[in-house]
Amino acid sequence: MVCAMRPTHTGKAGDAMMLRVENLSVSFRTDEGMITPVEGVQFGLDAGRTLGIVGESGSGKSVSTKALMRLLPNSARLSANTRMTFVDKRGETIEIEKLRPGSRALRRLRGGEIGMIFQEPMASFSPVYTIGNQIMETIRLHRGLKGAKARELAVETLSKVGISNPSARIDQYPHELSGGMRQRCMIALALSAEPRLLIADEPTTALDVTIQAQVLDLMHDLQRELGMAMIFITHDLGVIAQIAQDVAVMYLGTIVEQGPVRDVLQTPAHPYTRDLIAAIPRLDRLEHRLHTVPGEIPSPSARPTGCSFRTRCSDAIDGLCATKTPPVTDLGGGRMVRCHRHYPERTAT
Amino acid sequence: MTDTLIEVQNLEVTFEIGRRGLFSGAAKKLRAVDDVSFDIKHGETVGLVGESGSGKTTVGRAILRALEPSGGRVLYHGETGDLDLAHARKDEIAKVRGKLQMVFREGGLDLATLGGAALRAFRPRMSLVFQDPYSSLNPRMTVRDIIAEPLVAAGLMTDRKQIDARVREIAARCKLNLEHLRRFPHAFSGGQRQRICIARALVARPDFVVCDESVSALDVSIQAEIINLLKDLQEEMGVSFLFIAHDLSVVAQISHRVAVMYVGKFVEYAPTEALFFNPRHPYTHALLTAVPQADPDIEFRPERLEGEIPNPAAAPPGCRFHTRCRFARPKCSAEEPQWRQVAPEHYVACHFVDEMDFSRTIA
Numbered sequence: 112m113v114c115a116m117r118p119t120h121t122g123k124a125g126d127a128m129m130l131r132v133e134n135l136s137v138s139f140r141t142d143e144g145m146i147t148p149v150e151g152v153q154f155g156l157d158a159g160r161t162l163g164i165v166g167e168s169g170s171g172k173s174v175s176t177k178a179l180m181r182l183l184p185n186s187a188r189l190s191a192n193t194r195m196t197f198v199d200k201r202g203e204t205i206e207i208e209k210l211r212p213g214s215r216a217l218r219r220l221r222g223g224e225i226g227m228i229f230q231e232p233m234a235s236f237s238p239v240y241t242i243g244n245q246i247m248e249t250i251r252l253h254r255g256l257k258g259a260k261a262r263e264l265a266v267e268t269l270s271k272v273g274i275s276n277p278s279a280r281i282d283q284y285p286h287e288l289s290g291g292m293r294q295r296c297m298i299a300l301a302l303s304a305e306p307r308l309l310i311a312d313e314p315t316t317a318l319d320v321t322i323q324a325q326v327l328d329l330m331h332d333l334q335r336e337l338g339m340a341m342i343f344i345t346h347d348l349g350v351i352a353q354i355a356q357d358v359a360v361m362y363l364g365t366i367v368e369q370g371p372v373r374d375v376l377q378t379p380a381h382p383y384t385r386d387l388i389a390a391i392p393r394l395d396r397l398e399h400r401l402h403t404v405p406g407e408i409p410s411p412s413a414r415p416t417g418c419s420f421r422t423r424c425s426d427a428i429d430g431l432c433a434t435k436t437p438p439v440t441d442l443g444g445g446r447m448v449r450c451h452r453h454y455p456e457r458t459a460t
Numbered sequence: 461m462t463d464t465l466i467e468v469q470n471l472e473v474t475f476e477i478g479r480r481g482l483f484s485g486a487a488k489k490l491r492a493v494d495d496v497s498f499d500i501k502h503g504e505t506v507g508l509v510g511e512s513g514s515g516k517t518t519v520g521r522a523i524l525r526a527l528e529p530s531g532g533r534v535l536y537h538g539e540t541g542d543l544d545l546a547h548a549r550k551d552e553i554a555k556v557r558g559k560l561q562m563v564f565r566e567g568g569l570d571l572a573t574l575g576g577a578a579l580r581a582f583r584p585r586m587s588l589v590f591q592d593p594y595s596s597l598n599p600r601m602t603v604r605d606i607i608a609e610p611l612v613a614a615g616l617m618t619d620r621k622q623i624d625a626r627v628r629e630i631a632a633r634c635k636l637n638l639e640h641l642r643r644f645p646h647a648f649s650g651g652q653r654q655r656i657c658i659a660r661a662l663v664a665r666p667d668f669v670v671c672d673e674s675v676s677a678l679d680v681s682i683q684a685e686i687i688n689l690l691k692d693l694q695e696e697m698g699v700s701f702l703f704i705a706h707d708l709s710v711v712a713q714i715s716h717r718v719a720v721m722y723v724g725k726f727v728e729y730a731p732t733e734a735l736f737f738n739p740r741h742p743y744t745h746a747l748l749t750a751v752p753q754a755d756p757d758i759e760f761r762p763e764r765l766e767g768e769i770p771n772p773a774a775a776p777p778g779c780r781f782h783t784r785c786r787f788a789r790p791k792c793s794a795e796e797p798q799w800r801q802v803a804p805e806h807y808v809a810c811h812f813v814d815e816m817d818f819s820r821t822i823a
Binding site: 290327349351387388392394403 | 511512649650652679684685687691710712748749750751752753754755757760769
């Protein structure tokens with residue numbers, strides 16, 4: 112794999128890519144009119160790779176990934192030119208945006224092809240069934256195994272995620288387990304369907320650092336073993352640095368910068384990425400004052416004209432950033448940035 | 461007057477657990493905080509870290525007597541003289557209310573269990589800064605009334621104009637827009653709500669504020685602002701903070717000294733730099749290695765802590781950390797380690813502290 116995120120303007124070049132998202136825009140009708148929490152999001156992902164998505168609350172990171180699973184509420188509208196293609200286990204290309212709600216193909220996609228785990232494990236589990244019941248149901252639905260065979264596989268999956276004494280734990284209810292244990296069971300539930308892609312939405316945010324380290328370790332090992340691709344959503348750049356190969360930074364519904372993790376974290380190109388990295392309290396340097404991003408994130412219903420970050424940007428260009436939306440600039444090496452400062456033709460405009 | 465504000469001596473908090481029903485015998489005792497001693501100076505921030513279930517929140521609440529300690533003393537060296545908060549009568553406490561404030565995390569705290577009278581007696585001198593600022597502000601009160609509440613409840617101020625002036629002063633210091641004071645809390649973002657909580661905590665000019673997971677739920681950029689704000693207010697007002705958090709990097713940036721707790725006991729207490737760059741307890745070191753750094757070139761090698769934190773109701777004998785410690789020897793499960801000083805202001809509870817060296821280089 113040469114590069115996970117190819118430039119978006121190369122068109123057909125990403126044929127082998129497992130997941131490709133183009134022009135993803137999501138709008139909601141609200142009392143205050145239409146809001147567009149996600150606009151023009153593009154990214155791609157190869158099998159076996161991990162893409163990290165970082166951003167603060169309201170940046171649209173969860174909405175984008177829910178759109179991938181078609182999990183958005185009925186009030187949500189995808190733009191007409193949204194394209195989400197996914198190559199499934201059988202090598203067939205699925206056009207996710209065209210799947211009909213409630214269709215067989217969509218049910219197979221959810222869980223079977225794309226699994227999802229959340230910050231709160233109880234969002235995945237029903238409190239009234241045992242862990243085993245729920246894992247076995249998934250196995251029956253997506254792998255076609257029943258009875259003793261399904262149970263055997265469920266026990267195996269639980270032991271894979273590091274649950275001690277899995278044959279006894281399988282008959283426990285979610286509330287009988289500790290937080291870290293539940294998190295592992297949720298991962299086991301998602302993995303039992305053997306998805307090609309796992310979307311993890313802040314899966315370690317609520318955990319203690321020691322347990323977080325165990326879970327990250329586990330996900331890393333499982334990925335290597337199963338060759339599964341991952342999209343890891345978090346606001347913790349430390350977690351991204353350790354688990355992902357590529358990262359996309361989102362601000363107010365658009366990806367402002369993306370590229371290989373090392374490059375983006377060490378030499379950020381977008382002013383927002385720079386601010387974000389500088390604001391993180393570090394363990395290896397004690398500072399008197401932390402860097403802050405001036406101002407607050409505007410509401411999605413009052414998105415600034417031009418570049419959406421210009422109201423907080425220390426590097427904005429007068430008369431340009433407020434009027435023109437910055438185009439995506441390819442910096443080479445798989446890096447992309449949406450900023451007038453990097454757009455070579457800006458002097459001409 | 462010494463420069464020490466709060467002196468905690470052998471603090472102990474026990475909870476009765478298990479059913480006290482018809483057929484069960486005596487209730488079991490759970491020692492949530494066991495023999496904890498430390499002090500906090502005027503104008504100082506002491507950080508308190510540990511995994512969930514280690515007892516950090518209980519320490520904060522017991523100091524302010526939001527719950528009853530079962531043993532030990534909490535000496536408060538206030539302007540009006542010394543007072544042992546752990547044994548003080550209600551009327552004595554009423555006199556210092558307003559000087560001690562608390563900023564809580566919402567989650568596990570059940571305000572109802574605090575008991576009406578005990579809570580009311582304390583509220584003005586304690587400030588609560590919650591982890592989740594969305595659910596901790598009364599949606600039916602204006603921001604002005606929320607901030608003024610500690611003043612009014614303690615009867616510290618009765619004149620409306622005086623109260624208004626004080627509220628406006630503290631709101632401005634917390635960088636709240638004055639026209640926001642007439643609004644209701646639902647209209648505010650997480651960062652602004654946290655500012656409202658902080659303004660309320662500081663309105664009665666407290667000496668001491670407990671901040672329990674106060675910035676944990678905020679985005680990094682807002683978190684950085686709130687940390688800077690707390691530092692500024694401390695410089696201006698000379699208030700002391702006990703800053704409870706599970707995020708070690710946040711604690712490192714805000715604290716002068718840091719204590720590490722494990723299953724109800726302090727394992728290490730030291731000046732921030734010593735604790736983070738020259739930790740002496742194996743548990744402190746394990747915690748530090750578990751924090752992923754935002755730089756792919758810093759190798760992430762978390763030290764494996766087997767299993768999970770033990771249940772305090774069944775705390776291991778001897779050193780409580782011995783079940784997960786990679787240096788554990790027979791002595792560790794047999795004998796409880798002494799709390800001893802290893803360097804100026806640096807305290808550790810480990811039998812083999814002299815053999816431990818985890819020092820790291822400073823970037």
